Amino acid sequence: MSYRTFLISLATISALLWSACAPAAEGPSKEGVASKEEVAQAAKNFQDLFPINPPEPAKKPKYGGTLYGASSYDPAHLDPRLSSAGGVFQITNMVYNKMLKYKHGPEFHPFNLEIIPDLAKSWEVSKDGLNYTFKLNEGVKWQNLSPVNGRSFTSEDVKYAWEAYAKEGLEKGTFADVDKIETPDPLTVTVALKQPSNLFLNRIASPYIPIFPKEILEQDGDLKKRAVGTGPYILKELTKKEKIVVEKNPNYFKKGYPYIDGAVFYIMEDIATKMAAYNSRQVDVVNYLPSAADALEMKKAAENEIRYVPPTSGSQVFAMRLDKAPFNDVRFRRAVSMATNRQAMLDTCYEGAGYIGPSLPWSFVLDKAPKLEELGPWWQYNLEAAKKLMAEAGYTPEKPLKVTMPYYPYNEGIGCSAAIAQEDWKKIGLETDVQRMDYTTYNNQLIGRTFDTMIVGWQVAGQELDTFLYGQMHSKSPANRFHINDPVIDQLTEQQRRELDPVKRKAIAKQISDRDLDQVFRIMQPGAGSFYVNRNTVRNYRNGQWVSHLFYSSYQMEILWLDK
Amino acid sequence: MYRYIIRRLLLSLPVLVGVSIVVFSLIRFLPGDVIVSMVAQAEGSVTEEIKESYKKKLGLDKPYHEAYATWVWGLVRGDLGTSLWTGDPVRTELARRIPISAELAILAVVFALVIAIPLGVLSATKQDSFWDYAPRLFSIGGLSMPDFWIGTLVIVFPAIWWRWSAPLGYSPFLDDPVRNLQQFWVPAAVLGVRLSASTMRMTRSAMLEVMREDYVRTARSKGLTERVVIYRHALRNALIPVITIVGTQFSRLLGGTVVIEILFALPGVGRFTLDAILKRDYPSVQAGVMFLATVMVIMNLVVDIFYSYVDPRIRHQ
Numbered sequence: 001m002s003y004r005t006f007l008i009s010l011a012t013i014s015a016l017l018w019s020a021c022a023p024a025a026e027g028p029s030k031e032g033v034a035s036k037e038e039v040a041q042a043a044k045n046f047q048d049l050f051p052i053n054p055p056e057p058a059k060k061p062k063y064g065g066t067l068y069g070a071s072s073y074d075p076a077h078l079d080p081r082l083s084s085a086g087g088v089f090q091i092t093n094m095v096y097n098k099m100l101k102y103k104h105g106p107e108f109h110p111f112n113l114e115i116i117p118d119l120a121k122s123w124e125v126s127k128d129g130l131n132y133t134f135k136l137n138e139g140v141k142w143q144n145l146s147p148v149n150g151r152s153f154t155s156e157d158v159k160y161a162w163e164a165y166a167k168e169g170l171e172k173g174t175f176a177d178v179d180k181i182e183t184p185d186p187l188t189v190t191v192a193l194k195q196p197s198n199l200f201l202n203r204i205a206s207p208y209i210p211i212f213p214k215e216i217l218e219q220d221g222d223l224k225k226r227a228v229g230t231g232p233y234i235l236k237e238l239t240k241k242e243k244i245v246v247e248k249n250p251n252y253f254k255k256g257y258p259y260i261d262g263a264v265f266y267i268m269e270d271i272a273t274k275m276a277a278y279n280s281r282q283v284d285v286v287n288y289l290p291s292a293a294d295a296l297e298m299k300k301a302a303e304n305e306i307r308y309v310p311p312t313s314g315s316q317v318f319a320m321r322l323d324k325a326p327f328n329d330v331r332f333r334r335a336v337s338m339a340t341n342r343q344a345m346l347d348t349c350y351e352g353a354g355y356i357g358p359s360l361p362w363s364f365v366l367d368k369a370p371k372l373e374e375l376g377p378w379w380q381y382n383l384e385a386a387k388k389l390m391a392e393a394g395y396t397p398e399k400p401l402k403v404t405m406p407y408y409p410y411n412e413g414i415g416c417s418a419a420i421a422q423e424d425w426k427k428i429g430l431e432t433d434v435q436r437m438d439y440t441t442y443n444n445q446l447i448g449r450t451f452d453t454m455i456v457g458w459q460v461a462g463q464e465l466d467t468f469l470y471g472q473m474h475s476k477s478p479a480n481r482f483h484i485n486d487p488v489i490d491q492l493t494e495q496q497r498r499e500l501d502p503v504k505r506k507a508i509a510k511q512i513s514d515r516d517l518d519q520v521f522r523i524m525q526p527g528a529g530s531f532y533v534n535r536n537t538v539r540n541y542r543n544g545q546w547v548s549h550l551f552y553s554s555y556q557m558e559i560l561w562l563d564k
Numbered sequence: 565m566y567r568y569i570i571r572r573l574l575l576s577l578p579v580l581v582g583v584s585i586v587v588f589s590l591i592r593f594l595p596g597d598v599i600v601s602m603v604a605q606a607e608g609s610v611t612e613e614i615k616e617s618y619k620k621k622l623g624l625d626k627p628y629h630e631a632y633a634t635w636v637w638g639l640v641r642g643d644l645g646t647s648l649w650t651g652d653p654v655r656t657e658l659a660r661r662i663p664i665s666a667e668l669a670i671l672a673v674v675f676a677l678v679i680a681i682p683l684g685v686l687s688a689t690k691q692d693s694f695w696d697y698a699p700r701l702f703s704i705g706g707l708s709m710p711d712f713w714i715g716t717l718v719i720v721f722p723a724i725w726w727r728w729s730a731p732l733g734y735s736p737f738l739d740d741p742v743r744n745l746q747q748f749w750v751p752a753a754v755l756g757v758r759l760s761a762s763t764m765r766m767t768r769s770a771m772l773e774v775m776r777e778d779y780v781r782t783a784r785s786k787g788l789t790e791r792v793v794i795y796r797h798a799l800r801n802a803l804i805p806v807i808t809i810v811g812t813q814f815s816r817l818l819g820g821t822v823v824i825e826i827l828f829a830l831p832g833v834g835r836f837t838l839d840a841i842l843k844r845d846y847p848s849v850q851a852g853v854m855f856l857a858t859v860m861v862i863m864n865l866v867v868d869i870f871y872s873y874v875d876p877r878i879r880h881q
Contacts, residue, residue, distance in 0.1 A: 007701075241835065241836075276722075438842060
């Protein structure tokens with residue numbers, strides 16, 4: 001047989017096999033993949049198909065069992081002062097407690113933040129907002145490991161930890177307004193501020209300020225290597241790039257908790273690997289599902305519990321150097337915004353699972369998510385009007401502005417959205433060279449604020465309104481990455497910082513958001529919705545705007561139980 | 565022979581010095597400040613003051629030549645420095661990963677040889693028949709298909725169809741050999757497919773060349789069986805170039821299987837080095853690259869020595 005004959009025979013057999021087995025081009029899905037039509041249909045109704053807070057079964061929590069999860073986060077170290085990376089906090093939120101924390105679990109509100117006690121059982125704030133008094137829970141002990149060896153936890157520990165945060169690390173700003181911290185007795189901590197702050201309580205309840213023991217910091221010089229706390233879990237093993245193993249703290253001060261004996265988090269970066277681990281039942285929790293199509297497919301199996309959490313704000317920003325021409329021309333920005341087809345991005349890049357809106361989460365200022373048409377004229381896709389306005393700003397398709405726009409692919413939708421924008425912008429006179437960059441180079445340009453003209457950027461976000469207002473937009477804020485410099489914004493963001501009345505503060509925040517919508521300081525991409533999945537044996541696990549997946553918000557482990 | 569080995573080792577020193585200068589410099593010339601990267605996720609609290617304090621703490625404020633000299637002096641003493649991100653000794657982190665990459669590389673080579681040599685021999689001895697075409701097609705397929713693609717298929721589909729994937733959490737061979745092999749055989753096979761493709765082709769062409777030699781014709785005319793002619797006379801000589809390929813591929817496998825390590829969640833040297841590059845963790849990058857350079861130099865020497873034992877003509881040269 002000649003080689004040519006062999007190849008022709010093989011090609012013929014392959015073609016016959018392919019025609020027998022190939023999927024239909026369109027139409028209802030064969031088993032294994034939800035079709036585009038199914039996804040588009042489901043997109044009208046994700047929130048009903050995958051309720052954000054489904055009722056828990058009427059069962060009493062069981063004790064025992066080990067939770068297995070697939071985490072993306074590899075902890076660089078264990079020092080909460082020196083990082084805000086998820087890898088660090090997935091451990092510290094299990095091993096330590098905070099003074100206060102955010103409500104989580106089936107009784108939480110998915111969009112409203114509620115601060116609840118943790119180490120502090122109660123707190124009071126003086127009328128002038130300058131003095132805080134925290135009463136600690138009794139009977140709290142450090143874990144029975146060296147160097148604390150199960151000793152009692154007291155107010156001195158809180159003072160020590162908070163003063164350490166004020167001295168070094170990324171949380172200095174939280175304690176910048178603190179005048180003094182005192183401990184009148186072992187169960188009381190008082191804090192006096194130099195000026196009223198509506199940030200303080202929220203920040204100390206955030207995942208980033210756990211209370212650690214002085215012995216570790218004094219002996220090691222940092223907290224990078226050891227984590228021994230008061231929390232519900234003891235860190236048994238940390239092997240970088242491999243796994244995290246925790247065991248139940250038998251002396252946890254909240255009687256009856258935790259329910260499970262421990263957890264093993266395997267660290268894996270690749271989504272295919274994580275899903276294989278989940279599908280082969282080696283893990284019961286992963287962080288997100290990669291797509292709506294996956295969610296629809298996995299929903300068919302009763303063992304999978306899937307929740308859809310819509311975002312409450314826009315996500316990535318088509319950002320501009322607002323301190324340079326022509327980006328400091330509001331006509332230019334408005335024109336580019338009107339040429340940005342956000343609905344097409346949402347439908348094409350995010351399968352319809354997401355939200356179009358400004359950077360400020362709507363839940364801070366509104367009762368429900370605004371519709372696209374309510375965001376004002378500059379947010380409506382209108383190429384003709386955009387072209388006209390762009391011409392007024394001095395650019396046309398014949399004489400375009402040419403810029404480079406780097407991005408980092410945190411998710412596939414970002415590059416996809418950039419590609420859609422690139423095509424439309426070209427039609428009005430803005431030509432963008434969209435460049436994918438590696439993580440460090442990209443973040444240096446973004447966080448260092450040294451990008452030349454445009455960048456697809458992410459912004460600091462957090463659980464506090466001030467982060468989105470002063471943090472992102474005040475001209476003197478180091479987190480104002482896009483060089484926003486607007487006197488009206490400066491004045492309003494300073495005002496809201498000192499406003500203790502929540503109703504008045506909300507009104508100021510609305511004013512700031514409206515100005516942002518009008519002046520188009522930032523051209524938002526749609527925010528992507530998240531599909532969280534876990535085996536239905538994992539109970540008391542919820543996700544919302546402020547409570548992320550299990551690995552980032554691992555304080556949820558306190559009340560998790562396994563129905564096995 | 566000892567003099568030859570010592571001479572080769574001494575000659576490799578300038579190579580390693582050159583590599584050290586290149587890696588030390590290049591990683592620092594890459595765009596991106598590691599300090600800014602470290603505080604990337606902070607909530608609005610990144611200031612010049614914080615950046616300067618980090619720089620001092622991490623020793624990144626030293627002049628270039630001083631930093632290089634300190635690092636080289638540490639290398640000589642076996643101190644590979646401290647990771648900028650974790651604060652852990654780089655030597656410990658690297659040492660943990662070397663056995664993983666080594667096992668993966670060894671298993672991949674074994675897998676490749678077990679497939680490639682019989683197929684190469686078969687293909688050469690049955691030239692222009694089905695038994696020649698099929699292995700050649702296999703080798704083209706193996707070379708064409710990226711190993712990350714094969715790896716992804718191998719991970720995704722068994723999990724969906726049979727609810728199976730390799731056990732999670734690395735188990736050292738000495739602790740639990742069965743579990744260890746369950747974890748390693750799949751990624752080793754994925755790597756081995758590509759290696760076996762190139763090795764099979766080399767085996768085939770080497771065999772075809774050797775089969776035409778006079779001594780093979782002489783062996784046949786002496787009345788020896790075909791089996792003896794092929795395996796004792798022809799294959800032995802045909803394996804010489806194959807050994808060279810496998811030797812160089814082994815050192816590549818030892819450090820360069822990043823994608824497979826990520827896909828199969830194996831904490832090997834490749835993944836370690838890639839992470840270090842992306843994070844601009846200078847000591848870790850330097851250590852990873854120097855390790856790979858050293859392995860390359862040693863493997864080349866081992867292959868050359870092995871060559872000389874297999875081929876007496878080279879030994880006498």
